[in-house]
Amino acid sequence: NAQAKSYSFQAEVAQLLHLVTHSLYSNPEIFLRELISNASDACDKLRFEGINNGALYENDPDLHVRISLDKDNKTITISDNGIGLTESEAIDNLGTIAKSGTKDFMSKLTGDQKNDAQLIGQFGVGFYSGFIVADKITVESRKAGEPASNGVRWISGGTGDFDVEQITKESRGTDIILHLRDDAVEYLEAWKVKQIVNKYSDHISLPIQMRKEVWQEAEEGADAENAEGKMVLTDEWETINSASALWTRNKKDISDEQYTEFYKQFSHDFEAPLAWSHNRVEGSTEYTQLLYIPAKAPHDLFTREQKSGIKLYVKRVFIMDEAENLMPSYLRFVKGIIDSADLPLNVSRELLQESKDVRTIREGNARRVLSLLDSLAKSEDKEQQDKFATFYKEFGAVLKEGLGEDFGNKDKIAKLLRFASTNTDDVTVSFADYKANMKEGQDAIYYLTAESLAAAKNSPQLELFKKKGIEVLLMTDRVDEWALNFLTDFDGTPLQSVAKGAVDLGKLQDEEEKKAAETAAETLKPTLDKLTDSLKDKAKEVRVTTRLVDSPACLVVGDQDLSPQLVRMLKQAGQ
Numbered sequence: 001n002a003q004a005k006s007y008s009f010q011a012e013v014a015q016l017l018h019l020v021t022h023s024l025y026s027n028p029e030i031f032l033r034e035l036i037s038n039a040s041d042a043c044d045k046l047r048f049e050g051i052n053n054g055a056l057y058e059n060d061p062d063l064h065v066r067i068s069l070d071k072d073n074k075t076i077t078i079s080d081n082g083i084g085l086t087e088s089e090a091i092d093n094l095g096t097i098a099k100s101g102t103k104d105f106m107s108k109l110t111g112d113q114k115n116d117a118q119l120i121g122q123f124g125v126g127f128y129s130g131f132i133v134a135d136k137i138t139v140e141s142r143k144a145g146e147p148a149s150n151g152v153r154w155i156s157g158g159t160g161d162f163d164v165e166q167i168t169k170e171s172r173g174t175d176i177i178l179h180l181r182d183d184a185v186e187y188l189e190a191w192k193v194k195q196i197v198n199k200y201s202d203h204i205s206l207p208i209q210m211r212k213e214v215w216q217e218a219e220e221g222a223d224a225e226n227a228e229g230k231m232v233l234t235d236e237w238e239t240i241n242s243a244s245a246l247w248t249r250n251k252k253d254i255s256d257e258q259y260t261e262f263y264k265q266f267s268h269d270f271e272a273p274l275a276w277s278h279n280r281v282e283g284s285t286e287y288t289q290l291l292y293i294p295a296k297a298p299h300d301l302f303t304r305e306q307k308s309g310i311k312l313y314v315k316r317v318f319i320m321d322e323a324e325n326l327m328p329s330y331l332r333f334v335k336g337i338i339d340s341a342d343l344p345l346n347v348s349r350e351l352l353q354e355s356k357d358v359r360t361i362r363e364g365n366a367r368r369v370l371s372l373l374d375s376l377a378k379s380e381d382k383e384q385q386d387k388f389a390t391f392y393k394e395f396g397a398v399l400k401e402g403l404g405e406d407f408g409n410k411d412k413i414a415k416l417l418r419f420a421s422t423n424t425d426d427v428t429v430s431f432a433d434y435k436a437n438m439k440e441g442q443d444a445i446y447y448l449t450a451e452s453l454a455a456a457k458n459s460p461q462l463e464l465f466k467k468k469g470i471e472v473l474l475m476t477d478r479v480d481e482w483a484l485n486f487l488t489d490f491d492g493t494p495l496q497s498v499a500k501g502a503v504d505l506g507k508l509q510d511e512e513e514k515k516a517a518e519t520a521a522e523t524l525k526p527t528l529d530k531l532t533d534s535l536k537d538k539a540k541e542v543r544v545t546t547r548l549v550d551s552p553a554c555l556v557v558g559d560q561d562l563s564p565q566l567v568r569m570l571k572q573a574g575q
């Protein structure tokens with residue numbers, strides 16, 4: 001055997017470990033969830049690579065996770081026969097922080113011990129969660145397809161460094177051996193472990209197994225201590241979870257808690273989702289969809305790199321994360337799982353772009369999310385309404401992109417939009433509400449876009465509308481101007497920007513006002529001509545208007561022109 005070599009943890013890992021081992025834990029049992037999740041990932045990876053290389057299964061095709069408890073040595077071991085780790089993978093993957101979820105977690109740390117400990121409890125910090133309950137972790141692994149002599153042992157006490165040596169390991173996969181702290185020995189009780197697995201990992205599609213226990217009666221003439229019989233371990237392994245992927249189960253067999261737990265685990269979100277939709281879609285393209293609306297927008301929602309939150313499975317085999325073609329970009333906040341019955345197992349990202357099935361799935365997903373949102377929006381239930389309000393606050397601006405992106409669902413999207421108006425500062429007015437509140441004779445939905453609500457409310461463009469008591473929708477999202485270009489009407493009523501062209505209030509305008517304006521236009525013609533001439537590089541036309549009440553003048557743009565808002569936006573974007 002080669003000599004063990006010592007390595008130092010990446011600085012961030014050392015920092016994280018310090019926190020893990022020196023904080024209080026609001027929820028220590030999550031270590032098991034994290035380690036089982038890694039074991040399950042390792043089996044997924046083997047299954048995926050095994051599609052093209054069956055030899056990787058060796059003679060051990062039934063993938064599983066096994067948990068062994070050793071009371072004498074105070075260890076709990078989580079073993080899998082998944083893909084395994086080579087020596088260099090163990091050094092790289094267990095010594096650095098690679099996953100974005102953990103980085104995210106680190107960025108949320110406040111320095112306040114109690115607060116941070118709670119974060120760990122809700123979120124987990126992957127493999128390092130083991131150090132919540134262990135003062136030493138031994139990892140023994142052998143990569144699928146490698147000879148037994150190419151095994152690796154990795155040992156660390158969770159401080160600054162870890163040791164690595166080459167070992168011989170017959171069985172494929174990874175054993176994580178936790179040497180429990182004295183205050184964590186409760187996890188040596190089988191019932192306790194089963195309870196935790198049941199709570200956090202029941203949805204894992206892999207069998208999670210423990211040694212079967214049987215009751216042994218006391219022997220005849222036994223001493224007092226053994227007079228009552230006892231539980232003894234057998235050699236038999238017993239599966240302790242449901243071992244079917246959550247989304248493959250019948251809806252009515254899944255509790256809200258299970259849906260929520262599953263969401264938190266696969267999405268790395270520590271807040272519960274607002275809502276979800278779970279369906280088996282049949283027809284020319286068959287697939288199962290389980291889609292969640294998160295309660296909080298990620299900080300990078302508006303960056304171009306924002307990844308899709310959809311995981312793709314094909315016939316239960318995990319294929320890829322961030323499968324961007326399965327959800328339109330304006331619904332990129334949705335997280336979930338698609339399990340297709342039709343796509344080939346070796347589907348690539350390139351192939352996904354061209355597939356007709358993928359297009360069908362994407363359209364089906366969009367419809368499903370929009371109808372889920374619609375049901376929240378129109379619910380009579382206060383709790384559901386609040387959920388919609390939360391959704392809208394977090395994701396409303398992204399949803400609007402759909403007006404331009406998803407022509408077929410434009411009307412459904414428009415129905416979900418909410419705005420502030422001259423009647424309320426709250427962003428709660430729908431187009432339908434607006435229409436219900438229109439004046440007798442009013443035949444357009446009036447809106448104004450501006451940089452802020454204050455700017456909108458003080459705009460001279462509104463004077464006439466205020467005077468006549470006509471409601472105007474006030475739009476202050478950057479995307480509004482662009483998005484509203486794609487919506488010419490709502491339910492047959494045209495949308496009209498009050499900042500564009502000559503607003504014709506039609507029947508709402510007094511005949512007298514119109515006459516007065518016409519007369520003024522005539523008598524003031526020389527003045528107007530002079531103004532038009534002297535402003536000729538700055539304004540196209542100067543004209544008399546009836547839209548102002550208090551202000552002497554205001555700027556408007558032509559019907560066909562870009563609004564000042566949009567011009568500013570394009571300039572900012574460097575166009």
Ligand code: ADP
Nearest residue numbers: 038039042084085093094099125126127128174
């Ligand atoms: P994540 O699971 O999000 O990648 P973790 O901290 O949980 O982050 O795990 C870090 C890495 O360690 C994994 O990405 C994987 O490469 C490796 N690893 C952990 N557990 C196992 C295992 N049981 N089998 C194979 N690799 C593992």
Ligand code: MG
Nearest residue numbers: 037038126127
């Ligand atoms: Mg993990």
